[in-house]
Amino acid sequence: MQTVTLGRSGLVVPKNGFGALPIQRIGEQEAVHLIHKALDGGMYYFDTARFYTDSEQKLGMALRGRRHKAVISTKTGATDAAGFWRDLETSLRLLQTDYVDLYQFHNPAFCPKPDDGSGLYEAMQQAVDQGKVLHVGITNHRLAVASEAIDSGLYETLQFPFSYLASDKEQALVERCRKANIGYIAMKALSGGLITHAATAYAYLAQYPHVEPIWGIQKESELDEFLSFQDNPPVLNDEMRQRIARDRAELTGDFCRGCGYCQPCTVGIEIQDCNRMSLFLKRAPYSVYLTEAFRQKMEVINQCVDCGLCKTRCPYGLDIPTLLRRNYDDFQEHWGRRHELRAEQNSPRS
Incomplete structure (x- = not known):
């Protein structure tokens, strides 16, 4: 050993x-x-x-x-x-x-x-x-x-x-x-x-x-x-x-390491999950993140008041509110594409 x-x-x-x-x-x-x-x-x-x-x-x-x-x-x-x-x-x-x-x-x-x-x-x-x-x-x-x-x-x-x-x-x-x-x-x-x-x-x-x-x-x-x-x-x-x-090519730069020191959020955003969503969606199988439960988590991002508390806590100096919005937009894009695909699959064939 x-x-x-x-x-x-x-x-x-x-x-x-x-x-x-x-x-x-x-x-x-x-x-x-x-x-x-x-x-x-x-x-x-x-x-x-x-x-x-x-x-x-x-x-x-x-x-x-x-x-x-x-x-x-x-x-x-x-x-x-x-x-x-x-x-x-x-x-x-x-x-x-x-x-x-x-x-x-x-x-x-x-x-x-x-x-x-x-x-x-x-x-x-x-x-x-x-x-x-x-x-x-x-x-x-x-x-x-x-x-x-x-x-x-x-x-x-x-x-x-x-x-x-x-x-x-x-x-x-x-x-x-x-x-x-x-x-x-x-x-x-x-x-x-x-x-x-x-x-x-x-x-x-x-x-x-x-x-x-x-x-x-x-x-x-x-x-x-x-x-x-x-x-x-x-x-x-x-x-x-x-x-x-x-992985290095995909996961370098300004990304959330998931340490959790930014939390708790004053409006209840689950920062640790939400701020890594774009990265999760690049990993297979990404479909496990396109659920109603995760959609509800991501929607809370819209309640962000830019108080800046999470930024002061982050040991990596990340601009967390900006990253949250970026992750939200990415999730919405994936969510929309998935539901468009489902609609096409379920539409009656002529």
Whole structure:
């Protein structure tokens, strides 16, 4: 089984990490079953967060009596020391453990450092001294914050989006972590669902022995696929390279990565789905998106009041209202074409 050492933390984890965000969308029994199956199959690194509703609780239930076999990372989105301690104590209680292997600042707007006035890094160090946290990391979607974290020398790991759709600057971040002996944890390895061939995504990331991908898992079929990669790791071949080239040509530029930090919308637009509709419609089978349920979602875009709140939240600096209108127009065009085709097919023949 392929493993990754997370930089100077010394944590050794399987090349497949279990992203536990999606288990908040399934039942308790189903989640416990998935976690047990993952652990039995050698996928023993689990990534969760205080922000992921009941994910920690389900993970804690599943790992009861088996905690020593797992590596757990969780996160705090706190902005001050008091919030940090609330989050940490809550996470420990829900995870049914007295320590976290890796505790990460969750997508902060700045890089927490000693004496920055927030008290966050000081609280983290106290938690390490108390044995409640074994290793310190940071997650982010902003290149500037990630870069500052690397330069600071304060963090053992960085969690950042990385897939074969990564920009040159994002690629450079991976190499900087390697040189600094910082563990690199790749989130969004499937680019929020835009990459549809998991074997190609895995084979691409396998080129980076120091990169640990975490895969968001909600279904047993998804887990089975990633477990199969441990026994028979996919190797990058010409067909995969061609797929990567096609996807890069189609999915680069100003597109929504699906991180969700723009939400909630003040008028109820489901930005994460709506702002990627044009991309979804280019992927086969696109017909699954041309439904009445999606049409109703897209219609809410017309209620946008251009308040600009989503733009200020977007870590990629996207002009979200403009992109929403562009996606709406694209959906309407596809919707109209489909119904014209249906009308032609159903019209009586002369």
